[in-house]
Amino acid sequence: MTDIFDDMDTANAHRLLVLRDKPTGLKAIIALDNLTYGLACGGIRTKRYKSTEEAMQDVQKLASAMTLKCSIAGVPFGGGKSVILDHDGMDRAAAFRKFGEFVEELGGSYMCAGDLGTTQQDLMHVAETTQYVNTAGSDLGVATGITVVNGIRACLAAKGNNQTLADITVAVQGCGLIGAAVARLLAEAGANVLVADINDAQARQLADEIGATVIDPDTILTAEADIISPCAIGGVITPDLIPQLKAWAICGGANNQLFNSGVSDLLVSYKILYVPDFLASSGGVIKGVTSDIMDTDPELYLAKTYDTALEILTRAAAENCSSIRIGTQIALDRLKDKQALLQE
Numbered sequence: 001m002t003d004i005f006d007d008m009d010t011a012n013a014h015r016l017l018v019l020r021d022k023p024t025g026l027k028a029i030i031a032l033d034n035l036t037y038g039l040a041c042g043g044i045r046t047k048r049y050k051s052t053e054e055a056m057q058d059v060q061k062l063a064s065a066m067t068l069k070c071s072i073a074g075v076p077f078g079g080g081k082s083v084i085l086d087h088d089g090m091d092r093a094a095a096f097r098k099f100g101e102f103v104e105e106l107g108g109s110y111m112c113a114g115d116l117g118t119t120q121q122d123l124m125h126v127a128e129t130t131q132y133v134n135t136a137g138s139d140l141g142v143a144t145g146i147t148v149v150n151g152i153r154a155c156l157a158a159k160g161n162n163q164t165l166a167d168i169t170v171a172v173q174g175c176g177l178i179g180a181a182v183a184r185l186l187a188e189a190g191a192n193v194l195v196a197d198i199n200d201a202q203a204r205q206l207a208d209e210i211g212a213t214v215i216d217p218d219t220i221l222t223a224e225a226d227i228i229s230p231c232a233i234g235g236v237i238t239p240d241l242i243p244q245l246k247a248w249a250i251c252g253g254a255n256n257q258l259f260n261s262g263v264s265d266l267l268v269s270y271k272i273l274y275v276p277d278f279l280a281s282s283g284g285v286i287k288g289v290t291s292d293i294m295d296t297d298p299e300l301y302l303a304k305t306y307d308t309a310l311e312i313l314t315r316a317a318a319e320n321c322s323s324i325r326i327g328t329q330i331a332l333d334r335l336k337d338k339q340a341l342l343q344e
């Protein structure tokens, strides 16, 4: 077993809170990655992890991605994330209520919302015991759909062959909250949409609604498409997958899509455009914090993601380096500037 402090160093993480409540069966971890602005934002992931160690690593990676996400989106907050380790014997409603109590105890340094595996009903249970939760799940999903589609439009502009959404085929992996939002927006804009989900009924229902084609979930990422849009789980862009891709660009709403850091350089050598996931998926947090905390209109922040995506893709092409490197640099430079201001 690896040392937890070594893991934290690897993830550059600072605060990990391990939460347990035996009567409800709650097992949860909160990672507060960055408190430069006094508040860390990020959703609650609910999952049956193979081990506590896996959950520890996941929550830290997701929290640091949230820091990049907030910074690149230009909203003045740091990243956080929580995971609830689903298991037999957990009293789901009571466990989420208890989790809300723990979030409330943090006094507003962590603001949570939904994420993979957490249902709207779960969020409502959290909201019974804390004010620091955004329960507007579907609105956040639509906002994430908007930033993914902005990223796809930026890919078209970066490629520069005058194609519009109506000229291309996009393969969307996952038909949950985010995948469905992305697929709907693309279909409305006239794109040819392919969809897949391990829950076949869910994929078929969405396809019927928007006129998309259902693809086998095992082949969606290698389908004949211009762009693939991973909107289900992380780690799906692997070194083995890249030579098999038919698409010339990747832009999706899932967090941490790249299997490892080497994949971003491999994408460069295969000339595949990649919109950093922390930018493409930033709509949810933009919508959440502008409505709940900043009391401002999200539209400007959402629209800006197109410009930022195009800037990143253009700079990456000019410097022949990965979009992840450029995007991360922009996000971290902004945070450093803020930290320097605070120290003055």
Ligand SMILES: NC(=O)c1ccc[n+]([C@@H]2O[C@H](COP(=O)([O-])OP(=O)(O)OC[C@H]3O[C@@H](n4cnc5c(N)ncnc54)[C@H](O)[C@@H]3O)[C@@H](O)[C@H]2O)c1
Residues within 6 Å of the ligand: 043, 114, 115, 116, 117, 118, 140, 141, 144, 173, 174, 175, 176, 177, 178, 179, 196, 197, 198, 199, 202, 217, 231, 232, 233, 234, 253, 254, 255, 281, 282, 284, 285
């Ligand atoms: N919910 C949000 O506000 C939000 C915001 C930004 C990013 N994200 C990220 O977007 C992704 C999806 O989140 P969500 O909220 O839509 O989750 P969700 O639980 O609503 O949907 C995920 C869907 O993916 C499907 N799926 C799982 N594995 C799959 C596979 N291998 N192939 C095809 N389909 C598969 C599931 O069956 C499910 O329908 C996650 O990575 C999440 O972290 C979510």
